Amino acid sequence: MLYRKFYEQAYHKYLNEENINDYILRVLIMEVQGMKQDMSEFFLNDAELKDEKLLINYIERVIKGEPYQYVIQKARFLNNDFYVDSRVLIPRLETEEMTINLLNIVAKNCKNKQINILDVGTGSGCIAISLKQKMKNAKVFASDISQDALDVAKINCKKLHTNINFLYGNMLEPAITQKLKFDVVVSNPPYISNFKEVSESVLKYEPHLALFAKNGIDYYEIILKDIRKIINKTAFVAFEFNYDQKNKIEDLILKYLQNSEYTFYKDFASKWRYVIICIK
Numbered sequence: 001m002l003y004r005k006f007y008e009q010a011y012h013k014y015l016n017e018e019n020i021n022d023y024i025l026r027v028l029i030m031e032v033q034g035m036k037q038d039m040s041e042f043f044l045n046d047a048e049l050k051d052e053k054l055l056i057n058y059i060e061r062v063i064k065g066e067p068y069q070y071v072i073q074k075a076r077f078l079n080n081d082f083y084v085d086s087r088v089l090i091p092r093l094e095t096e097e098m099t100i101n102l103l104n105i106v107a108k109n110c111k112n113k114q115i116n117i118l119d120v121g122t123g124s125g126c127i128a129i130s131l132k133q134k135m136k137n138a139k140v141f142a143s144d145i146s147q148d149a150l151d152v153a154k155i156n157c158k159k160l161h162t163n164i165n166f167l168y169g170n171m172l173e174p175a176i177t178q179k180l181k182f183d184v185v186v187s188n189p190p191y192i193s194n195f196k197e198v199s200e201s202v203l204k205y206e207p208h209l210a211l212f213a214k215n216g217i218d219y220y221e222i223i224l225k226d227i228r229k230i231i232n233k234t235a236f237v238a239f240e241f242n243y244d245q246k247n248k249i250e251d252l253i254l255k256y257l258q259n260s261e262y263t264f265y266k267d268f269a270s271k272w273r274y275v276i277i278c279i280k
Contacts, residue, residue: 003029003049004042010059017063019201024068028058031072037081065201077126080133083155087148088124089210094267095188095240098274099127101265102238103134105276106184109236112137113183118175118230119143120187120223122166123210125153127186129162141182143167143174146209171222175230183232188240189219197242217241217248224256227279235279243271253277 007029014020026042032055035041049055062068067090069075075084077091078099084090106115115138119128122142132140142164144150150166157164167174171189175182190209192198193216202211220239227237237257241249246264253262253275260279267273 001049001052002046003033004046006049006052006055014059014063019065020059020062020068024062025059027068028055028062028072031074032058037074037076065204067201067205070205075124075126077124078130078133080126080130080160082124082126082129083152083159084124085152086205087146087207088152089206091124091126094273095127097267098188098238098240098265098276099130099186101274102184102186102236102276103131106135106236109278110183114139115183116181116232117141117184117186118180118182120171120185121145121189121210121219122153123149123188125156125164127188128153128164129156129160131184131186132162132164133160138184139165141165141167141175141180143169143171145170146207149207149210171219172226172230176226180230181232182230182235184236184238185223185227185231186238187219187223189223191216191219191240191242191245217245217252220249221252221256224252227256231279233280237277237279238274239277240274241272243273246272246275249275 010025030037030042032051058071061071069084069090070086073083073085074081075091077096117131117138117140119142122128122144125142128140128142142153190212192212257279260277262275262277264272264275
């Protein structure tokens with residue numbers, strides 16, 4: 001059977017199922033076919049379906065609630081395909097937005113300077129690797145308390161031919177211990193305090209260590225109270241946070257980083273989502 005014929009049949013058969021949609025169906029087919037995740041290629045070409053049994057298995061797993069990124073072990077972030085599995089969070093569009101904005105600000109202010117960057121709680125490594133790829137003059141470090149997460153980040157580092165320095169440990173501890181200094185610190189730490197805020201799929205499949213914080217803002221305070229120990233005289237700090245945490249994050253900035261400049265940003269859904277701080 002040609003893959004587009006399978007797609008037409010599956011479209012009518014599965015599209016009323018809760019966890020699958022047209023886009024995911026095409027992604028799964030392209031993965032089985034060994035195609036790049038390019039929707040134009042999907043419709044411009046056609047060929048014999050390579051493994052119908054495998055494809056049906058993928059579809060059934062997604063219908064049961066498993067994120068399609070874990071099924072195909074791949075997630076798109078800033079034009080790269082990152083390897084992902086249940087040891088790390090699936091990269092989100094909101095995180096991509098923050099990374100793009102941070103890149104623009106750092107590029108504008110640091111230009112050709114040799115700078116050091118730290119990604120705290122790196123997970124899959126998507127932020128650290130993306131920053132390194134776009135900023136060749138940067139020396140990038142990535143830390144995590146989960147050795148499993150660091151193992152995944154190292155897979156992506158090798159896969160995407162990027163040179164990253166990895167640190168094992170909690171929050172800023174490994175950087176403080178090694179007396180490292182940075183010009184940019186970025187983090188998307190655990191920030192969810194209410195289990196009811198996340199979908200059943202996220203709760204069941206994604207790592208709780210990377211999702212939940214008892215009081216929501218715990219990790220921001222841990223980072224901010226010690227941030228001056230690891231930064232140079234002038235530095236940028238970027239955080240992603242939950243939509244309802246803006247005021248609490250601002251209180252922490254005013255408490256620990258007096259006289260700094262900062263800007264809060266909304267995400268594509270017009271919810272407050274991240275902040276970029278300039279420390280002078």
